[in-house]
Amino acid sequence: MAQSKGSGLDREARSGLAMVSPTLIYGMLLLAAPLATVLIYSVLTGGGGTVTWDFTWDNYVTVWTGDVYRAIMLRSLTVAFGVTLVTVLIAYPIAYFVSFHVEPSKKSLWLFLITIPFWTSYLIRVFLWKVILGYNGVINSGLMSVGIIDEPLQWINYNVGALITTLAHAYAPFAILPIFVALEKIDRSLLEAGQDLGESKLRTFWRVTLPLSMPGVIAAVLIVFIPTIGDYVTPDLIGGGRLPMIANMMEVQMLKINNRALGSAIAVSAMIIVALIAVAFVLMNRRFLRGPK
């Protein structure tokens, strides 16, 4: 009590800094430094495996005016929107079922089962879909062997639909969990109140359950949308190289053509677009995110 307040605080601050510094250094090295590198690279001159200290906007001009880049960015957005829509539409009923119709004692078992697909590698899960949807895959050979079709179906593989199917499966648990948590937090007497005040079960869902679970839906949308747009394994394996997304372009520029500057400009552009869409989405739904829960 008698010691001076200043030195006490200093010591506290020092020990606090000492405690956060490992995390801080880790964060700086692995997040801030690479990001800064990409930002700097994107305005330098690249090509031939090197980046020279020559300031230019050319990389951005190429990315924002090139037809190829625009087409691929649009495909990435289409896939990401599609995956997000499909994932959330599938995840919501599952989360609803677990929250409202599974006995409380069995809920954790259900959540555990939902995460089982995560026990295998992402790569293997993607590859399995290739086995299922492929030209000589499970569906085609199965349908052919029972004589429903004479030759393999072309429209189930190597297209945007197949990409969406695969990615939606991969991200489903990420969407189920936040929606489940939001649904769990809803006071059940609110639903009885909705019906007591004259609304059917469906109307009560629309007016009470859905708005109150929106924070979970918003979280699910962001969790699925943001990583999906940057996915490059699935387009490669499922699309068979014919359906590159924006991350595949980055991979080509960075590792194959060795133009790191252009690759960085693509990365920064994609990041800006994703950030703008995410912010717009959150702002659109901000009325659901107000107030204490």
Place this chain on the structure above:
Amino acid sequence: MTDKPTMIEFRDVHKYYGDYHALRGISATIRAGEFFSLLGPSGCGKTTLLRTIAGFEGISSGAVLIDSKDMADVPANKRPTNMVFQSYAIFPHMSVAENVGFGLRRDPRSKADKAKAVEEALEMVGLKGYGTRAAHALSGGQRQRVALARALILKPKVLLLDEPLSALDKKMREHMQVELIKLQRQVGITFVLVTHDQEEALVMSDRIAVMFEGEIAQLADPETLYRRPATRKVADFIGTMNFIPCTVLSESDSGCEVEAKGLGRVHLDPGQCPPLRGGADPVVGLRPETLTLVYPGQTTTERTTPGVIDEVIYFGDMTYYDVYIGGTDIEVRLSMRNVPGRPILEVGAKVDVAWSPTALVLFR
């Protein structure tokens, strides 16, 4: 009171949860416009019974009728009832006005008329001008008022209240008790209240059904319930009651003769000998306020029995005395109002206890 039409009728209602028999043959009627309470300890089935009226709980057998219509196939959202939930169930994503107007969606009135109705409902519960507030920013008492306004705006035939005051502090609770009585008189709607607080039930109700273990033990007006409880259990649950062992000497149409320990031989009128028999040893019950101490120098026309004070409990306006009576080990509690000039007696003092045979009730 008795000529009022029936609003709710239970016909031999049973409810099972698996093997658990929650409601065991409830038959009762609730009259239009009355303030009716379901009173009992937790787990007695009172909330379940209320929820069968609202339609949140199906029944295993029997029938629930509201306004002479069988509710068997009527879902909760089509019943002429509205409920004030124990947790109030205020929609947290809506403003106060949106909460109160929730049930008006299908109302054919214009938007302006509906807004006016909402404002009137808020005014009725004392929340005028609160419409634009966020629901989650309200205090407990305000939430309850919003829940009341939200239910009453729909002009239900029956308002159901599930322990609406249990979450409030004592002062607020007593205040809301009086407000609810006034509100009920003002709107004239049948109120059905669930409570475990016997005082609350006595204060507010026209009639009370006391429930134990899924059955109605007694259905009566508060005064009858207090003065002439039908069973020892009811007597014990409502207020304080002294139980004195006795033997029944004779019984006839004109009442019964009992020999009560420490009191002597007493004649009881038929009304004091409820016909229900629990199979236990007979006792007579006496409320503390029906017993009085006879101070030295005073006289009384009532019957008296000598006693020795064992304990003195001072409450400010009242003093409770525990007294051994008639030279026995039977102890009774009696309460005396502390009026000026009346001394507080001390432990060990020898006193006479005055009592009236008409205050006794026999339980067996």
